[in-house]
Amino acid sequence: MEASRGWKRYHTVWVWLLVAWMVSGADRSISGPVVTWMIQNKVSFMLTSAHPYALGGLIGSVFFTAYMLTQFPGGYFGDRFGYRRVIVVSLIWAGLATLVNGFLLTLVGFVALRVLTGLGEGLYYANDRTLIAEVTPFEKRSLGMGVVIVGLALGITLASLLPPYLINWGNYMFGTNEGWRMPLFVLGLATLLWGVLIAVYFRKQHTNRVAYTTTLLGIGRYTVVFFVAIMIVFVVCDRIGIPSWLASVIELAFAVVLILFVFFNKGRELAAVVRNKDLMLINVAGIAVLWNLWFFGFWAVSIISDAAHSSFLQAAVTAAFNGVAGILGFPAGGWLADYAVRRNWGRKGFLVTFTLIQGLLTCLLGCYMMVGGHSIVLMGVILFITSLFFNALQPMMHAMVGDIARPKQRGAAFGMLNLFGETGAVLSPALGGTLRDATGNWTAAVLLDAGVILFSFLLLLFVNQKRGEAAAAWAEESLRG
Template structure:
């Protein structure tokens, strides 16, 4: 399989796309790939906000005793399961999304993903029942799942190798913007909703505002990529992704309904959803093992895939529950807790590009990307341990202290991610990068599926968030151990 022609970067008319001179940084004149970075950053922003908004909305429902969480016996466990089911959908189209991007073109799949997510997020605001809410959240995740692998592949193809990690970091800064907007903005979106809706229904406005924003960015992306898009190809890609999504939705909801009617706990249902994803990985190995062997059987890539479980566990544990963690520890208002929790997400605005720059700079000085990832992970683990200890030791935790600890831990955590993305791009064959990124996120999303549910269960069973944060620190440490076994070069790729 060859990479889609649309994803081969056009050389700069003056210097040539792959030359060292053409890779002048952001301080020099703008290059064609810089506008692509900005567009994809906006895509990350709205996509991340759409998926992160569920956590603050669920926390608000629990605090105010409204919606389908009003009468739940274990509201945090149920709320965590809802978040986990979203990521069950999100993870199941990671690999198909990358595979289809390699086939139909990565720009095509990015457009399809953004438009799909925008429409589904708007629809979420019109639904109220538990099952309907879960279904549309899973559908949203299924569409958004196609974005990551195609974005990472397109950035890799369009950016000179010497700036590859910087590009990864700049673009994925949109993740930090989006999560921050969702966490800090949700109380205000709900206040806007109270102007036009009954107070108990005001949460719907958060989905409408963010859904419309996603749709607008999707339309802008369609216009920007218009010379690379063909209506027939877009329709074929949408139909093919839709077929994968229909099967995945059926499987995810079947597991949920059967588990719920069998009396299984919310945690066990989440575990079964992960088992479903593992089954699909084995299915991919059986059907396309020879074609995809270079990304499925590569030892170093496999270790990165597994380490990504710890990365996404930490990311979505704090993104989903940070407002509730801060509010419960400090006994503060929802708005104050959201603002403090925003430090965790906001750190990515600095951490992502800084990590990307440091990775490229370090590689030119003879460092390896692996050593940079290990250093960032070690510091993050120590700071997470400090946060867990503080939650358990302080009689009345301070909002300021929690904000500083969340910010500094997240700074190093976000810095390591673009380093890992660049390392994955270098280890994977160029014509299978979409599949490699898809498989990495499919396996990694195991952490995103389990962390909201496990965190919610531990909160309901212990009465505090301390145990859940200690578990997060242990999982980060396990990710560090996996990264030790990865082999990486100490020079720029060709």
């Protein structure tokens, strides 16, 4: 029996997954700073649109559409083929796609590789969350989820801080206005290498030998269809001038179709997930989490730069506070949720309180911008404190899903959570960019973000964890019967 203190085997798994979050998180976050730099420096293929910020938002939306659509298949196939196997596939896939992205110098080529990156990265989340729940003691589950997802905060921070330096290096290596390729080369290579290393680690630790080809074939049936559909929407919208917000609504139809497919085709098999009222309330509330995360993840540099009239580098450094706060917020939130469990309070109290505080602070930022506030220091402080609460609430929500879902269907449950959540990530970059073009500033987009968060708070008030756990257990027993 292991001692109660000291380094445990599950701590090692946490570290591997944390670094994986860091490299993959940097890959998915790099789009915003790179696109912002392209717009500001008039890179040729970004000049094809009269509304460059809306085009930039559309690029972000198609990426997150891809990321959204493989959330559920990733978790479902993780339940079938093994969570470690799908994690490896996700990292190597995303790393290769990001690396190749730097070689393509056309708008359609750039977007196509961003879509492929999103499809690969979408496989990771559900399997990471499920593997943590599998290897970690129940009383430390929230802490584990919080510690591991610190890697995402580190990745977002790197994606905010590194682009100015990597782009300058790229301009020196490849020529003026070609420097945007360097961040893609560097971050893609890092993700690819970590994918290979974690594959070696998992192989040494476990004897499950499901072939990678079997996993790829299972996932590939979905991803080929998703890729073709997303690219058709992008090309049509770009060629005939459909507004980016309308394109995002069209893309959301893909999520609706996938959700309906799960309900009607997998409804009996996954009844403990898709027919659980409390899981579904958390799923809908989770839309606000991904809306906020990728609204600021994609546009934070531009928001700070516009409001404070600062340079690209100053705005990038300030926006990095949003990611730095996750380094503290994620594990702190996980520890608090586990402490609440040990005291028999449940995780919900902290979750709803932190969601309310985050919504009110985001509203404060929008109001400050509305009255003409332009202090880069004050905006950095507000972003940092808001992000502390935002990052702290995420492991609380994840652990609640892990508690309610049955062990054999946690992958599907986490995949469904992020499938719903990523609809927010699809909408927020495009709507944010559209509102920026329409109003000339970011105030309306920030206030809309605050409203979405406060609506999430209202939904979470109705979640009953014990009721959800009982419903999941009953559904599982019915399926066995």
